[in-house]
Amino acid sequence: MHPTIPGGRYFVVKGQLWRCTNPSFSECERQRLVHDLMDARREVKRAKCSGDSSMLKSARSRVNVAKVGLGERGAVWWDDGSTDYNRCRVELTPYADWYNALGATKEQ
Known part of the structure; x- marks a missing residue:
């Protein structure tokens, strides 16, 4: 299982963020x-x-x-104006501290 950021917008695979499926379906x-x-x-x-x-x-x-x-691609499914970090390295996003705090529990 890949870690999912707080708020559920992305999951992380090999240090890269991938947008989650729209939860409103x-x-x-x-x-x-x-x-x-x-x-x-x-x-x-x-x-x-x-x-x-x-x-x-x-x-x-x-x-x-x-x-x-x-x-998972195209227009974002949230409406709060937050930047889309799909396919970005997690270390280069506001989620870097969260990801680093995972430490040993991160997927490899």
Whole structure:
């Protein structure tokens, strides 16, 4: 399990922040969007195996659409005007002290 910042906007993988899914979704809606994402990721795998660059481009586009739908990319899902730190190194964000305080409990 990857650590999630206080407030639940991001989780940390290898020192990098990744935006969490929008928590306002119903479980049913979230599951539908996750299912779409997993289908798209399987399509990326098939496209890579086939060597079909057009299919790969289409599949990657579907992954992006699903991630935007989940709130993990695109416009932020919060409305307090806070900066988006998606894909930033946690040490270069206001969450650096929190992350450093995790110490030995950080994922490797």
